[in-house]
Amino acid sequence: MSPKFLEALARPQPDPGGGSAAAFGARVALALMEKVVRLEYQRPRNSDESRAFWEKTWQEIQEIGYKLEDLQEGDIRAYFHLTRALAGDDEVALARAVQEAVQCPGEIIIQAHRALNLLISIVPKCRSYLISDLQVACELLGGALLGAYYIARANLPLFRDDQDRRREKARLHEWRDTALASRNRARAALNDRAP
Numbered sequence: 467m468s469p470k471f472l473e474a475l476a477r478p479q480p481d482p483g484g485g486s487a488a489a490f491g492a493r494v495a496l497a498l499m500e501k502v503v504r505l506e507y508q509r510p511r512n513s514d515e516s517r518a519f520w521e522k523t524w525q526e527i528q529e530i531g532y533k534l535e536d537l538q539e540g541d542i543r544a545y546f547h548l549t550r551a552l553a554g555d556d557e558v559a560l561a562r563a564v565q566e567a568v569q570c571p572g573e574i575i576i577q578a579h580r581a582l583n584l585l586i587s588i589v590p591k592c593r594s595y596l597i598s599d600l601q602v603a604c605e606l607l608g609g610a611l612l613g614a615y616y617i618a619r620a621n622l623p624l625f626r627d628d629q630d631r632r633r634e635k636a637r638l639h640e641w642r643d644t645a646l647a648s649r650n651r652a653r654a655a656l657n658d659r660a661p
Contacts, residue, residue, distance in 0.1 A: 485541030485571045488613035489534045492578045495606035496531045502596045544570045567621040574614035578607045579645035589655040597659050608649040615642045
């Protein structure tokens with residue numbers, strides 16, 4: 467998570483844009499979650515069962531992080547393909563590019579949702595003084611999934627086929643609503659444990 471990305475994001479050019487920023491925000495949340503997991507894993511009195519839980523959770527966090535890193539770059543590629551297709555007259559290339567421009571941020575929503583479900587599993591097992599870090603992670607993940615949703619939704623009007631547009635819109639709404647339900651469950655679990 468280099469400051470170079472933030473510098474690139476602040477430049478007066480179209481990319482990286484909101485989709486990449488959403489993925490980056492989710493990666494920041496994962497870094498906080500990883501900190502909590504690593505602290506818990508290193509406790510000297512952990513049982514074998516507890517140590518196995520933290521190790522598995524750590525691996526899942528890393529897997530989601532790698533996926534989000536790919537999506538952060540993928541959003542830049544999707545935008546490049548879209549602008550190229552919009553400048554041309556190849557309807558097939560345009561349809562593919564629009565699909566990619568909606569699918570990439572959609573995948574960010576899915577990964578943020580995965581991270582939220584993982585966070586929910588961490589909450590009852592971690593020390594109470596770590597809850598505030600998980601609350602920050604929860605809000606970052608919620609912002610990331612909504613940000614990715616807004617980016618994907620902004621590209622929906624580019625679909626030339628009404629049926630494709632309606633199908634993708636319904637799918638995006640389902641992903642968003644399911645992920646937000648997990649965010650709300652995470653918030654409730656965190657609030658129950660907050661000092």
